[in-house]
Amino acid sequence: MSHDYTAIQWNRFKWRYDVIVLAGIALFIAMFVFISMVSRSPGQSFTVVQVLIRAFGAAAFLLLNVILAIGPLARLNARFKPLLYNRRHMGVLCFLLALTHAGLSLLWYQGFSALNPVVALFVSNARYTSISGFPFESIGLVALVMLAVLAVSSHDFWQATLGPSVWKRIHMSIYAAYGLLVLHIMLGVVQGEKDGLYPASVIGAFCLIAGLHIFSAFTGRVTDRKVNASLDGWINIGAPERIPENRAKTIRTAKGERIAVFRYDGKVSAVTNVCAHQNGPLGEGRVIDGCITCPWHGWQYRPEDGRSPPPFDEKISTYRVQIDGGMVYVHPDALPPGTPSAPALIKEKANAREK
Numbered sequence: 001m002s003h004d005y006t007a008i009q010w011n012r013f014k015w016r017y018d019v020i021v022l023a024g025i026a027l028f029i030a031m032f033v034f035i036s037m038v039s040r041s042p043g044q045s046f047t048v049v050q051v052l053i054r055a056f057g058a059a060a061f062l063l064l065n066v067i068l069a070i071g072p073l074a075r076l077n078a079r080f081k082p083l084l085y086n087r088r089h090m091g092v093l094c095f096l097l098a099l100t101h102a103g104l105s106l107l108w109y110q111g112f113s114a115l116n117p118v119v120a121l122f123v124s125n126a127r128y129t130s131i132s133g134f135p136f137e138s139i140g141l142v143a144l145v146m147l148a149v150l151a152v153s154s155h156d157f158w159q160a161t162l163g164p165s166v167w168k169r170i171h172m173s174i175y176a177a178y179g180l181l182v183l184h185i186m187l188g189v190v191q192g193e194k195d196g197l198y199p200a201s202v203i204g205a206f207c208l209i210a211g212l213h214i215f216s217a218f219t220g221r222v223t224d225r226k227v228n229a230s231l232d233g234w235i236n237i238g239a240p241e242r243i244p245e246n247r248a249k250t251i252r253t254a255k256g257e258r259i260a261v262f263r264y265d266g267k268v269s270a271v272t273n274v275c276a277h278q279n280g281p282l283g284e285g286r287v288i289d290g291c292i293t294c295p296w297h298g299w300q301y302r303p304e305d306g307r308s309p310p311p312f313d314e315k316i317s318t319y320r321v322q323i324d325g326g327m328v329y330v331h332p333d334a335l336p337p338g339t340p341s342a343p344a345l346i347k348e349k350a351n352a353r354e355k
Helices: 012-039 048-076 078-084 087-110 117-123 136-152 156-162 164-171 174-192 197-223 347-354
Strands: 235-238 247-252 258-264 267-272 286-288 291-293 321-324 327-330
Touching (some): 048 087, 048 197, 136 164, 174 197, 235 247, 247 286
Antiparallel strands (some): 258 267
16 A cells, blocks of 8 residues: 555565466467467468567457456456456556567567668658558557556556546556557558458457446446435435445445445445545455455455554545444445444344343
8 A cells, every 4th residue: 555665565476476477478479489480381481580579469469458358357256356456467567568569570670770760660651541551550659658658657656646536547548558459450460461360369359358348337337226315315225134244235326426335243334435546446345354455456444434554544435324224324425535434233233242
């Protein structure tokens, strides 16, 4: 969390996570090179450098698809949520793969030009009105710059400096970079690839990512009910048993605000659904060691006051909660971040303690 900015503290999970990702990428590149070299037809002539250019580009695009799939998959199935923890590592690795792809391309195709390789890339082909001859390399370079900005700003220092909202808007540009990369690949395929496997793979990946996001958004709208105030302005959430133990039921008020209502240790508390770190969905997390834990990066908040445990000082908004007639009610007006709000006691639990 943001109490102090220190070097990354590695643990066993992070090491295992990164080793698996790196090993998978290395295996993919090795297989790509091997298959490309042994399957080329007698009439084809390309060097190992050209194959590596394609291999690193394909690896970067594959990893970007995995990154974009993690979010909706985690919403559809909790088993994917651990992947959210180090997703930023994948993003940095994706940029490094794309940078290697771009560097090899500039060296091989523009390295012997009298001009600067980057300048040569833009002036060597200016047929922007032709699909079959469009300078797709320039589109890829723009996408690379966008990935560089995202990789550099992924550190918590920039999130704290820019603020969660601005930081989030900047990092949403990953979808624009993805669209540019799809266009970059497709235009390149049109110009120099006769095999239909490449365009089919790219189109299939794009449709899969789009489908996952649409389906998860639709599912979220079904489960995230928009409710109107009742009982003197309070919102009826339902019986406490309808809220999973140590987890939350998320609602959306008439004003569009999302509230996460948690049940834990015989009590019910409500906080904003937005994490102070990167606007992560707190309602998709759970209560661990008495603290609401964000599923994205593990930031924690006490449910009774919305404050992070010491020495951290992050705060989120809380909401008033009461139980009346066996039903949980939440007031839709948010309290200032870090304001204590007494949890509502579940009577069955209270009676059991008295006995």
